[in-house]
Amino acid sequence: MSFDVGLRLKYTLTVFGLVALACALSLRLIYLYLDNQTKFPINTIKIIATYKHITRAKLEDILSHYQNKSFYTLGVNKLYQEIMQLPWVEEVDISRIRPDTVKISIKEKKAFALWNDSIVATNKTLINDKGSLPYLQHLPKLISKAYNYSEMLKMYAKLQQALTKYGFKIATLEERPNKAWEITLTNGILLRAGKHDTVLRVTRFCKAYPFITESHGKISSVDLRYPKGMAVQ
Structure with missing residues (x-):
């Protein structure tokens, strides 16, 4: 049994x-x-991108490794990872369109400030792209000898929020070696805001600005490091 x-x-x-x-x-x-690329070739690769910072040459270099792949066995995940490695790429979407087309949509990161010699982009990421720096000099400049990147971004956001209410924009925000803050506005005025109550002092300047220009005319700098006043030049 x-x-x-x-x-x-x-x-x-x-x-x-x-x-x-x-x-x-x-x-x-x-x-x-x-996997037979002769029977199922990729005849068209459609790329949707702005090409502000990502060059077509860089993309073509990556895609050259896939030019002899079959439409059905193309390594989409691997291609996705390679494109995502490019510093300016924020999002990538890759899709197959039968019978022989691959569509690649790329969203680039946006630069919104310069941190020393680097570029501050979407999601507060730092990009080291010397080639793009000459074209981004119009962006606000954040300067500090200390590596306090996150703290500087917080200070920039607070100050710009306060200044925007009165129509001002930051051209340069600098943390001095003694930890004091200096702000240069896009109209050329330098604000010496000191180490403490920085946002409060800058707000006080904004409120007083119409009266300052009325009594002093064109000004070049304002020292806000006084408890109840300011020095105008």
């Missing part, structure tokens, strides 16, 4: 093994068939 059970078990395992092997071979044959 036990002999019959063992024989049936051995037979079942043998059949199961043969079925599994047949399935594996079938899948392999299907893959080899779909």
Whole structure:
């Protein structure tokens, strides 16, 4: 009896093994068939991008590794990872469009400030792109000898929020070696705001600005480091 059970078990395992092997071979044959780039070539790669900072040459260099791939077996995940490695890329979407087109949509990061010799972009990421620096000199400049990047961004956001209410914009925000803050506005006025109550002092300047220009005319700098006043030049 036990002999019959063992024989049936051995037979079942043998059949199961043969079925599994047949399935594996079938899948392999299907893959080899779909992997034939002659039968299923990629004839069109459609790229949707702004090309402000990402050059077409960089993309073509990456895509050159996939030019002989089959439409069905193209390594989409690997291609996605390679494109995402480009410093200016924020998002990538890759899709196949039958019968022979691959569509790649790329969203670039936006630069909104310069931090020393680097570029501050979307999601507060730092990009080291010397080639783009000459074209981004119109952006606000954040200057500090200390590596307090996150703190500087917080201070910039607070100050710009306060200044925007009165129509001012920051051209340069600098943290001096003694930790005092200096702000140069886009109209050329330098504000020496000191180490403490920086936002409060800058707000006080904004409120007093109409009266300052009325009594002093054109001004070049304002020292806000006084408890109840300011020095105008």
